[in-house]
Amino acid sequence: MMSFENVRLPEIWDATKDTLYMMAASLVFTIIFGLIIGIILFLTSRRQLLHQPVVYGLLSLIVNVLRSVPFVILMIMIMPLTKLITGTTLGVEGSIPPLVVAATPFFARLVETSLREVDRGVIEAAQAMGASKWDIVRRVLLRESSPSLLAAVTITAVTLVSYTAMSGVIGGGGLGDLALRYGYQRFQTDVMLVTVALLIVLVQVLQTIGDSLVRRYSRK
Amino acid sequence: MTVQKGEIFGIIGHSGAGKSTLLRCVNLLEKPTSGTVNVGGVELTGLSERQLQTQRRRIGMIFQHFNLLSMSTVRDNIAFPLVLAKLSKTELNKRVDELLKLVQLEDHADKYPAQLSGGQKQRVGIARALANNPDVLLCDEATSALDPQTTNSILSLLLDINEKLGITILLITHEMNVIRSICDRVAVVDQGEIVEMGDVLHVFLKPEHPVTRDFVDQVADSGGIGQLLRERAGRLLRMSYIGDLTYEPILYNAVKPTSVQFAILQGTVSRMKQTPYGQLIVELIGSDAEIERVIAVLRKDGLEVEAV
Numbered sequence: 466m467m468s469f470e471n472v473r474l475p476e477i478w479d480a481t482k483d484t485l486y487m488m489a490a491s492l493v494f495t496i497i498f499g500l501i502i503g504i505i506l507f508l509t510s511r512r513q514l515l516h517q518p519v520v521y522g523l524l525s526l527i528v529n530v531l532r533s534v535p536f537v538i539l540m541i542m543i544m545p546l547t548k549l550i551t552g553t554t555l556g557v558e559g560s561i562p563p564l565v566v567a568a569t570p571f572f573a574r575l576v577e578t579s580l581r582e583v584d585r586g587v588i589e590a591a592q593a594m595g596a597s598k599w600d601i602v603r604r605v606l607l608r609e610s611s612p613s614l615l616a617a618v619t620i621t622a623v624t625l626v627s628y629t630a631m632s633g634v635i636g637g638g639g640l641g642d643l644a645l646r647y648g649y650q651r652f653q654t655d656v657m658l659v660t661v662a663l664l665i666v667l668v669q670v671l672q673t674i675g676d677s678l679v680r681r682y683s684r685k
Numbered sequence: 686m687t688v689q690k691g692e693i694f695g696i697i698g699h700s701g702a703g704k705s706t707l708l709r710c711v712n713l714l715e716k717p718t719s720g721t722v723n724v725g726g727v728e729l730t731g732l733s734e735r736q737l738q739t740q741r742r743r744i745g746m747i748f749q750h751f752n753l754l755s756m757s758t759v760r761d762n763i764a765f766p767l768v769l770a771k772l773s774k775t776e777l778n779k780r781v782d783e784l785l786k787l788v789q790l791e792d793h794a795d796k797y798p799a800q801l802s803g804g805q806k807q808r809v810g811i812a813r814a815l816a817n818n819p820d821v822l823l824c825d826e827a828t829s830a831l832d833p834q835t836t837n838s839i840l841s842l843l844l845d846i847n848e849k850l851g852i853t854i855l856l857i858t859h860e861m862n863v864i865r866s867i868c869d870r871v872a873v874v875d876q877g878e879i880v881e882m883g884d885v886l887h888v889f890l891k892p893e894h895p896v897t898r899d900f901v902d903q904v905a906d907s908g909g910i911g912q913l914l915r916e917r918a919g920r921l922l923r924m925s926y927i928g929d930l931t932y933e934p935i936l937y938n939a940v941k942p943t944s945v946q947f948a949i950l951q952g953t954v955s956r957m958k959q960t961p962y963g964q965l966i967v968e969l970i971g972s973d974a975e976i977e978r979v980i981a982v983l984r985k986d987g988l989e990v991e992a993v
């Protein structure tokens with residue numbers, strides 16, 4: 466019979482709030498940067514509106530490099546940058562820059578793929594109507610791919626939850642940190658189980674919200 | 686190639702013949718490698734991107750696959766070019782209402798394209814193309830994805846627009862039926878070259894290039910006639926007539942004073958846009974002198990007569 470004697474609810478609640486905060490804040494920045502990079506990737510790729518093979522190749526390489534570095538290592542690698550931005554490498558604030566740096570290239574690729582799925586004919590029709598490139602990005606590409614972009618945001622949010630848990634390794638705070646400190650270092654399995662259960666619930670909730678939004682906005 | 690103001694000009698060709706490229710050069714969706722494009726006195730090929738965007742608003746375009754914004758309602762799709770032209774909200778709504786009425790989609794204004802039939806989608810496409818009161822409408826295989834009945838309704842809408850609004854229409858198609866129904870002039874394109882061009886009636890009745898003959902046969906339905914004709918012993922003549930002649934008993938009147946007999950082997954009487962026309966392949970039986978006399982009378986009455 467398992468007892469949950471080590472589980473202290475206020476601490477769990479604080480950790481949950483930290484996780485949610487880390488995830489939400491880094492998601493916002495990831496969406497902003499990822500959209501910009503994703504749009505540039507799409508526009509500069511072959512036979513698209515801007516068609517800049519060199520720019521595309523360079524940006525694509527950076528994205529690939531960032532995506533190949535495991536998150537645990539990336540966190541440590543960019544610590545100087547993190548310190549520069551937030552003044553600390555610890556706690557919730559210290560986790561956000563590495564989370565954004567890790568998730569942005571991932572999200573940018575998803576954005577690129579979503580935009581690629583927009584019917585070329587529709588882009589052409591907009592051009593024929595005298596739309597500028599900016600009009601096309603804003604009024605055609607983003608609008609037409611919005612269900613797909615929502616799905617991409619959902620996937621990224623879920624990925625960020627698991628990243629936040631990992632940031633516990635460098636003292637990042639949140640549920641992952643709790644699981645690591647109590648569950649791993651002090652052998653308090655009950656705390657670990659509770660945190661894992663909470664993470665599962667969080668992922669489920671995110672995915673369900675995302676799916677229902679996608680369904681609601683799909684018009685095909 | 687020059688298209689006159691206010692006419693409906695058709696370009697026909699097999700797929701891959703280059704007709705689509707030709708059409709897309711008109712609004713510079715495709716940049717011509719050489720030569721110039723001049724629409725309504727403005728040379729598009731020499732313009733900056735900004736200027737080109739403004740000029741493109743004078744050129745509407747509709748597509749085979751409609752190319753509507755799937756995430757926008759019918760109303761917003763039609764409003765799209767008006768938004769680009771930065772119309773005020775009230776003007777925009779007024780114009781969209783007019784256009785919805787023009788294409789008879791008032792009841793579908795708040796639907797999304799996925800909820801519409803092909804014909805309705807093309808009507809949205811037409812309304813959208815006309816939103817900025819263009820001088821020219823480009824139609825890129827506009828009816829090729831539609832069934833025959835819907836095709837006819839879209840074609841009569843286009844004809845209507847041409848007559849009421851005076852918009853010049855330049856269309857491409859691979860269906861001779863489309864050309865016959867609404868075009869004034871036609872150009873036949875084969876392997877990137879214009880091989881024949883002229884009034885639809887003329888091209889229809891006297892096709893010169895083999896590709897043109899192919900297309901004319903599409904609608905003439907003369908399959909198997911060649912074999913039949915070779916077996917006949919009498920003088921074979923092809924006679925073509927247009928306009929009011931179509932309804933006159935010309936052939937009967939011509940043979941009546943002679944002893945020549947005739948047999949009609951093949952015949953078409955149809956209508957090209959508003960003009961009735963007919964074409965007959967007739968076998969005449971009698972003495973050479975009498976047959977010559979009949980031919981002379983037929984020609985005098987205004988028929989085109991040629992030996993087959």
